[in-house]
Amino acid sequence: xxxxxxxxxxxxxxxxxxxxxxxxxxxxxxxxxxxxxxxxxxxxxxxxxxxxxxxxxxxxxxxxxxxxxxxxxxxxxxxxxxxxxxxxxxxxxxxxxxxxxxxxxxxxxxxxxxxxxxxxxxxxxxxxxxxxxxxxxxxxxxxxxxxxxxxxxxxxxxxxxxxxxxxxxxxxxxxxxxxxxxxxxxxxxxxxxxxxxxxxxxxxxxxxxxxxxxxxxxxxxxxxxxxxxxxxxxxxxxxxxxxxxxxxxxxxxxxxxxxxxxxxxx
Numbered sequence: 001x002x003x004x005x006x007x008x009x010x011x012x013x014x015x016x017x018x019x020x021x022x023x024x025x026x027x028x029x030x031x032x033x034x035x036x037x038x039x040x041x042x043x044x045x046x047x048x049x050x051x052x053x054x055x056x057x058x059x060x061x062x063x064x065x066x067x068x069x070x071x072x073x074x075x076x077x078x079x080x081x082x083x084x085x086x087x088x089x090x091x092x093x094x095x096x097x098x099x100x101x102x103x104x105x106x107x108x109x110x111x112x113x114x115x116x117x118x119x120x121x122x123x124x125x126x127x128x129x130x131x132x133x134x135x136x137x138x139x140x141x142x143x144x145x146x147x148x149x150x151x152x153x154x155x156x157x158x159x160x161x162x163x164x165x166x167x168x169x170x171x172x173x174x175x176x177x178x179x180x181x182x183x184x185x186x187x188x189x190x191x192x193x194x195x196x197x198x199x200x201x202x203x204x205x206x207x208x209x210x211x212x213x214x215x216x217x218x219x220x221x222x223x224x225x226x227x228x229x230x231x232x233x234x235x236x237x238x239x240x241x242x243x244x245x246x247x248x249x250x251x252x253x254x255x256x257x258x259x260x261x262x263x264x265x266x
Contacts, residue, residue, distance in 0.1 A: 004031070005226055005252060007024040007029045007033070011248060012245055017046050018054070020032060020241075021062055034069060035073050036072050036074075062096065069093070069096040075120060075131075090127050093127070099128070099130060104133075105133065117131070117150065133147050133151055135171065137170050144181075145173075163216075164192075175216070183221040191252060193206050203231060206251050214259055228252050
């Protein structure tokens with residue numbers, strides 16, 4: 001069975017966007033997510049908004065391969081963020097045809113963060129971009145329920161929640177909470193496997209860990225796009241990022257084939 005999968009940049013973060021897009025094409029993906037700004041200070045990112053030559057090279061790679069740029073990341077909602085400063089990142093995403101931008105919660109003041117999320121959504125909407133809010137154990141927003149509450153508080157029509165299977169499992173998320181999510185608020189999912197909560201947070205290829213991925217995926221809205229977010233540092237060092245992209249795509253395809261006929265299809 002054919003599945004239209006998205007390669008998240010986290011899986012092949014050593015590759016610059018044009019190279020990543022070509023790898024995605026060769027290994028059977030239909031789209032990519034690009035990291036234009038880092039989640040953490042000093043982390044790897046490719047600020048295409050500040051590099052016109054690489055931005056154009058990325059556009060050419062997408063046009064030549066037919067690979068779509070699905071989303072861009074990441075806007076950190078910090079206490080001192082001036083949302084207007086994010087405009088160049090959004091403009092680069094829109095030029096690439098991206099549909100979504102990922103935001104991460106980096107402020108303990110929930111009211112202020114909801115206001116910033118709403119302002120980001122307002123800035124992104126004229127460019128055709130939706131905004132999804134991530135969450136993670138230990139972050140300022142640490143659970144699916146808390147992320148949903150903040151998005152609802154913001155009240156933006158183009159706002160949503162990024163469901164990351166590892167973070168759902170490790171934050172104590174329930175299948176009932178997933179089932180209750182409004183469809184419009186779940187535009188795509190970041191898929192990875194891993195060990196059970198309390199046994200480490202390393203991401204593993206889908207089907208190679210202990211998470212209840214079948215339970216999670218079958219409770220998401222039918223047709224939810226699947227982006228694979230599985231960095232494999234040792235395999236990257238030994239075999240290269242293209243081998244990793246192919247391995248995790250095959251593992252995901254096998255898992256989704258097993259779920260064929262259920263309520264989720266990539």
